[in-house]
Amino acid sequence: MFQAPYPPWDFTDRNSFAFETVLRRWPVILTGIIDNIYCRNHDLGVSLPSKSEEEKATVEVIIEEGKKIISKIGEVKYDMARDRVLQPIAEDGEALTDVYNKELEKLAEKSQNTWLTVPWLYSECYLYRLIRSFFVQTKHWKDYDPFLAQKEATFQKSSKAIYQLATTMHELEADEHTLASNPDNLKVIFKEMIQMCLWGNATDLSMLTHLSHDDIQHLQTVGRDAQAARAEYILKDDQEKVWQHLASLASKKDSRVDFVLDNAGFELFTDFVFADFLVTYTPYVSKVVFHPKLIPWFVSDVTPPDFKSATKSLLSPTFFPQEDTPEGTPASGASEESRQHLYEMVKRWESYIESGVFSLSVPIDSPLGSSDAKANFWTSPYPYWNMKELAPELHKSLEDSSLVIFKGDLNFRKLTGDVQWPASTPFETAIGPIAGSFPILSLRTNKADVIVGVDQEVADKLDKSGEKWRYNGKYAVVLFQPRAA
Numbered sequence: 001m002f003q004a005p006y007p008p009w010d011f012t013d014r015n016s017f018a019f020e021t022v023l024r025r026w027p028v029i030l031t032g033i034i035d036n037i038y039c040r041n042h043d044l045g046v047s048l049p050s051k052s053e054e055e056k057a058t059v060e061v062i063i064e065e066g067k068k069i070i071s072k073i074g075e076v077k078y079d080m081a082r083d084r085v086l087q088p089i090a091e092d093g094e095a096l097t098d099v100y101n102k103e104l105e106k107l108a109e110k111s112q113n114t115w116l117t118v119p120w121l122y123s124e125c126y127l128y129r130l131i132r133s134f135f136v137q138t139k140h141w142k143d144y145d146p147f148l149a150q151k152e153a154t155f156q157k158s159s160k161a162i163y164q165l166a167t168t169m170h171e172l173e174a175d176e177h178t179l180a181s182n183p184d185n186l187k188v189i190f191k192e193m194i195q196m197c198l199w200g201n202a203t204d205l206s207m208l209t210h211l212s213h214d215d216i217q218h219l220q221t222v223g224r225d226a227q228a229a230r231a232e233y234i235l236k237d238d239q240e241k242v243w244q245h246l247a248s249l250a251s252k253k254d255s256r257v258d259f260v261l262d263n264a265g266f267e268l269f270t271d272f273v274f275a276d277f278l279v280t281y282t283p284y285v286s287k288v289v290f291h292p293k294l295i296p297w298f299v300s301d302v303t304p305p306d307f308k309s310a311t312k313s314l315l316s317p318t319f320f321p322q323e324d325t326p327e328g329t330p331a332s333g334a335s336e337e338s339r340q341h342l343y344e345m346v347k348r349w350e351s352y353i354e355s356g357v358f359s360l361s362v363p364i365d366s367p368l369g370s371s372d373a374k375a376n377f378w379t380s381p382y383p384y385w386n387m388k389e390l391a392p393e394l395h396k397s398l399e400d401s402s403l404v405i406f407k408g409d410l411n412f413r414k415l416t417g418d419v420q421w422p423a424s425t426p427f428e429t430a431i432g433p434i435a436g437s438f439p440i441l442s443l444r445t446n447k448a449d450v451i452v453g454v455d456q457e458v459a460d461k462l463d464k465s466g467e468k469w470r471y472n473g474k475y476a477v478v479l480f481q482p483r484a485a
């Protein structure tokens with residue numbers, strides 16, 4: 001099994017984002033879960049007078065179970081603040097408890113099993129699996145996602161960019177044949193799609209969302225200018241290499257692209273848009289497979305229920321508010337025309353899902369906590385280095401892919417093992433034995449300490465500036481590793 005020649009990031013460096021995470025971020029996340037359960041319990045309590053005696057008894061059990069979950073999460077917060085030993089995860093009948101507990105035993109042997117001595121990657125994965133176990137050990141909370149309300153609220157606040165992108169995709173339809181016959185135009189739009197998925201927020205969509213029918217003729221110039229404006233923030237940019245790889249698929253039949261998903265909501269929407277572009281407007285891709293997490297994970301990661309509900313939410317006439325809400329969600333302000341564009345696009349996605357052009361790597365109706373050999377690995381504590389040995393079915397499946405796109409920061413941390421590589425370490429080196437197994441594209445906005453593939457002089461200059469460039473979200477990398485010849 002591959003072992004990196006450098007130690008993992010942990011909490012010993014008080015200036016690291018790892019330390020910021022255990023000191024501030026995790027307690028806030030845990031408090032948010034407690035508040036979420038408390039609010040649900042309150043609503044259930046308020047509903048009691050309208051219930052029958054039998055219903056009251058059930059509701060009271062649900063409330064009591066919720067209180068126990070709150071108590072357990074409170075204990076975790078207490079232990080974390082006092083650097084206490086991490087406790088084994090209860091055998092709750094779901095996947096990976098043995099994996100986490102065996103790793104915890106190994107860490108205990110090295111005296112690295114307290115909240116401030118444990119490796120960051122392991123402890124963060126452990127935390128979300130531990131939280132999941134608290135819900136699993138109840139009768140009525142097994143299917144409850146404590147982050148769902150937060151995911152949906154954030155999604156609803158993205159309506160303006162969603163409608164803009166829907167109109168952009170509509171305008172591309174008129175030029176579908178022109179685009180297909182002119183790879184240079186396709187290339188510019190492809191790069192903008194990469195940018196959209198890289199930054200993952202509405203503020204960085206200026207070029208793509210304002211692309212009109214008339215702009216198609218000027219795409220090369222407009223695209224170069226927009227790319228140049230962002231270039232200084234992309235510390236390693238393999239977009240050209242990825243495009244060349246994608247264009248090489250023109251002569252191949254039934255090429256498949258896989259998305260290892262990151263966040264639900266608007267980011268999942270942009271993943272759908274990118275996938276739609278690939279299969280609808282380019283001659284290179286025939287099928288897209290999306291890979292979710294099977295349990296609530298890192299607050300906002302996509303689960304099968306999130307994936308399934310995304311298209312339904314986008315098609316619902318009431319999902320995006322027509323007026324500003326007291327919670328701060330702005331009115332969508334969309335025209336009837338924009339609504340129609342969104343409707344047509346999402347109906348196309350639904351037809352793709354029905355026909356298998358778009359598919360989830362697990363059954364789309366998979367409930368939270370289900371187990372699948374092609375998905376369990378994503379919520380393990382392991383780096384992706386040893387996927388072939390630890391998740392052979394998943395690895396074999398990805399070997400059939402023409403391009404595997406790893407979205408976001410956590411996937412980057414797992415690709416590189418979240419260890420203290422020198423910043424100039426080649427991406428190929430940092431991803432270990434998985435390099436060459438299948439074509440890999442990592443789209444990562446810097447939100448953690450680990451970084452590779454960056455020129456050492458650039459990294460040194462940024463370090464000296466005092467800017468928190470490794471994790472402030474201002475910088476990014478686009479890294480491509482081809483399949484071994």
